[in-house]
Amino acid sequence: MPRLPRQPPAWWRFSHIGNSANIAVPSRSRSLSFRSGKGSGRGPAPTTGRPGLSFSSLRGTTQPELSRRLFKLIKSENNLVTAHETAGRERIFIATQLSEWGEQTGDDAVSDLSDKVGVILSELGEQEEAYAHALDDSRAVLKAIRNTEKSVQPSRDNKAKITDDIHRLKTKEPQSAKLVVLEQELIRAEAENLVAEAQLTNMTRQKLKEAYDAEFLATIERAEKQIILAKHGRRLLNLLDDSPVVPGDTRAAYEHGGQARQILNDAEDDLRDWRPSSEPLGAEEVSSPTKTTSKEESLQEPLQEEPATESAAEAAGALPGEEGTRTTEVAG
């Protein structure tokens, strides 16, 4: 029975990568690839099933090989989320401290403007916290890939095991009747694995795209809102007359309370009126290297995903693949 050409099993390639000598110390030079020199600085995952023990990685070591890298990445994403949450909270706390400090200076201008700058800082902190939540959502999407990797591992292992059994039996007893049974098992295992690998590649591509598109959109949103806030913050600071006084002189009275209040209103309005940019990324755009247009465009909606249309596996054999009609780019 003819068999489909198969890709080398992924774990075989994995072990080669793991033993490769070209994982270097991270450098800060701007390169176009991580694999041309940057490395994680942490060693590659062990290629045998025998991991080193450490409390922080005990759960990781019970992960199958296939899902181990993503498991660790998801853990790192958690640290990233926590860092941004902390930054947000600290900023909000600082805002209050600034306001209270300003009030006790006894200087009307400093008192009023430090309070209002504090409001701006507090909003910056809220944006940071919202960003942390968005990163966490993106992290959850990556988990779908990891879970699928984890569930596909047994299917790969099974296929490999039966293949080994067949080889061993062919060497020892080439005429054994058991070979026929094993070969039937192998076909079933391959069919199951075919479906599993298709599910894995579909899930991987869809969720990778979804997770990082969401992360980039959240980055853009935080940035645009923080630009709004920071610009109004600078307008507030511009109301602060920092020309030095001669000892004994009284300063001119502070008369910008109304303007300051208005600036905060402006900031609040601008934030409320913020909308994601709405220009979709067209297919023709992707191919042209025009930089100016690329600066202007961005997607309002997340990149579109076509609905999954996985059909049931054909257990008895393989169907010839359909070629040529699938588009290679997703139009925004």
Place this chain on the structure above:
Amino acid sequence: MPRLPRQPPAWWRFSHIGNSANIAVPSRSRSLSFRSGKGSGRGPAPTTGRPGLSFSSLRGTTQPELSRRLFKLIKSENNLVTAHETAGRERIFIATQLSEWGEQTGDDAVSDLSDKVGVILSELGEQEEAYAHALDDSRAVLKAIRNTEKSVQPSRDNKAKITDDIHRLKTKEPQSAKLVVLEQELIRAEAENLVAEAQLTNMTRQKLKEAYDAEFLATIERAEKQIILAKHGRRLLNLLDDSPVVPGDTRAAYEHGGQARQILNDAEDDLRDWRPSSEPLGAEEVSSPTKTTSKEESLQEPLQEEPATESAAEAAGALPGEEGTRTTEVAG
């Protein structure tokens, strides 16, 4: 001898704020002031000289009253800096992990694009780290205010002490010859204090403005650069064909390596070509509440500071203050 009208000593107002009952739990409602309801959640600093002991605040408790709030704020800024540094580092680490994971999937498109998305993420991390450094610089500027507050405290204490001595002596021995000496001391102390207070208010306004203007400028820079990176990141993701495959089908070969490389080049070029926005904030702009213009403007240079022109104190008496000629706004 006529004395200048004096502001109530700042620590007197400080104690009132400290004992006020209106420091509430922080609320998330968007208010235009911290003093209308938001509070720090942490108790006010003690108003006597006797602080509570705790290891984390031992150094803070040796600060004079005047500089204590700013001392704590500067400490919080340090936590903020650390959080952003951590976020930057984690992001760079995740970038490497993503690239390594993508390579071991055995999927050409995922392998190439995860590597290049990793480059984008790594640059996002670098921006975050640069932001942390800028926040640290801003924090250093605030220290100048705190140090001046700390150095002015003795001058205030001295003036208060002599004033108390005079009152006590007047009650006990109204005819004492020592009164004349004390009153001369008081005049000298007041003169010194006059200079100190002028130095403090000048330093406070200048450095407050400088520190937070730098912080807002850094926020805008990080945001604008991260928008550039995130938009190119989305272009990369758009090259990933996530239309599902039927089990048994081979995917169309990945043909976007060149485009992906070009996108990274675009990103690198756009980052390199980034410049701060160059429109100064004019005086007339500050007074008009036009929101659309306010969205567009931003300052290229830090807000201008007029050179300090503090003249020496007049020890023998006070000069009448000069009014009217000082502008109340600094033109950008």
